[in-house]
Amino acid sequence: MSGKVRIALDAMGGDHGAAVVIPGAELSQQRRPEAESLLFGDRAVVEPLLAAHPALKAARFTHTDVAVAMDAKPSQALRQGRWKSSMWLAIDAVKRGEADVAISAGNTGALMAMAKFHLKTMPGIDRPAIAARWPTLRGESIVLDLGASIGADSQHLVNLALMGSAMAQVLMALERPKVGLLNIGVEEVKGLEEVREAGRILREARPPFLDYTGFVEGDAIGQGVVDVVVTDGFTGNVALKAAEGTARQIEQYLRGAMAQSIWSKLGYLLARGAFRSVAAKIDPRNANGGVFLGLNGIVIKSHGHTDPEGFANAVDIGYDMVRQALLEKIRRTLMLNQSEAPRLAGGTVS
């Protein structure tokens, strides 16, 4: 895609709302000057912030005094916030073709419900997914689904593999990303038929645009054994949070240990650069930005509690997904798959 990338921003979303969204959007704007921002939010809050962040002075601003609460139930948000909330208006801009991507740090459930309701799923896709980057020893991988769907039949897992590989093509410039299905190594266990069946379908169909490598276990994700890790939303969400929690736990152990003695304090000072480089590698802000896949439009979910740098990363990934034509790549992947390997597509492609 050439020309400007038009980015619709829910200025009121997230724990800190506009106070993070506006400076974050400015940071991204400075890094990607080809972007054009459309802001939706409360004039009283947003206008003073815009004045203080001049790189956004070209942004188009639309006032609304309705914002979706962080703890609203999705159904409630949809009922009360449709047509008028800042979150809805950002999605609506994508729907009406006025923006290329919508970004919000607001309530995940509400954002997914509104995006699904308004943008609808792509042909052949029943359930959208949330995909995000996971830092690994080799760089980064994509993990999906991170919470949009609980449980998954084999067809849904295959769709996740196809969409995730399209995203990996975009994000990592890979022609044929390595894809693995998350599984456990305990042989006696029954009940994994869906995962086994999805593996069988992917292995037999040998899709030209992804390299299915088999099952991976939880500890293989961080090793970067594959580019795309596929699982259902419950397991993916738990795995991601368990990993994030472990990283924070070790950080706290290290902080405590380095303060133990005069020697460790001195050692810390000398090795400060090394500590910083490790901290940067596991900084969750760097991987911020969950990409909703399977919708007729690109929607990005930022962590609600991130800071401007983290939010800017979510905007950046939205920009890159548009620039590299994610939607077209997903459509091509699903269609190629439909024509070349009909069995991959299931019965729902229209």
Added chain:
Amino acid sequence: MSGKVRIALDAMGGDHGAAVVIPGAELSQQRRPEAESLLFGDRAVVEPLLAAHPALKAARFTHTDVAVAMDAKPSQALRQGRWKSSMWLAIDAVKRGEADVAISAGNTGALMAMAKFHLKTMPGIDRPAIAARWPTLRGESIVLDLGASIGADSQHLVNLALMGSAMAQVLMALERPKVGLLNIGVEEVKGLEEVREAGRILREARPPFLDYTGFVEGDAIGQGVVDVVVTDGFTGNVALKAAEGTARQIEQYLRGAMAQSIWSKLGYLLARGAFRSVAAKIDPRNANGGVFLGLNGIVIKSHGHTDPEGFANAVDIGYDMVRQALLEKIRRTLMLNQSEAPRLAGGTVS
């Protein structure tokens, strides 16, 4: 329980077999002299090792030249290894009342299949579970199930909560352990009815022997927010491995970063004690030993690739479970529950 604790050891189990089991058992024997070892394995391998580890000279040894392969399917192991393999004989010693606990570093699936087949599940328990310790910022928690059962209805989750709290009573000397159900915080998602229903049952029944505190997310496990984290075996296994993988990943980052410059190398030397204390906290050997819960007998699974120190920790936890009467506590918990809160017990308690 008073008197000796009789420990049946599968001397052939694990990636390194007797070469780890024998020195590991000796280590544990030195720490817990009240233990009495019963060893099952191949004379040609075990006897020379016993000669080299004199603290085990009182051990009773039974020869068998059948060992379960690490990659055998459970059904195959059961068919070929029943009545005669070292793994079976260790379990059989518990069945016949000659040992109080069986310990193996062998094939998890085979061990669970044999243990379930021979020892049978307790009344009221349909499916056994694997529980293990998880290091946290507050000490350690128990997480279950780690792979014995895929998927879980609400009754199974309630049973896991009851059995996990009995294990926490034993391991942490708590009267009323805090128990949480693992869940994800994405509200729009459907399909969590089992988890919600289990939560409702535990909240309404208010069992006297556990303190149900609600849902916890993946990142709360390492914070030690609760003493017992309950989930199905698929999710539990993935969460544990994702956390272990993250710990190893950060360890590798640190190792690389500390070798970057002369300053970081010097810093590392000065802070070596601090690094060691952190490494000890996340050392998987310390948490080694998965406890099979829900069977008429105690069986402990050691990691297959551990070293003698790790194996000794698995033996230690087996010893402690016997010494603190784990089985009686589980039975009491299930019965109390049956009499005081019939709805907790489901329809299967005889």
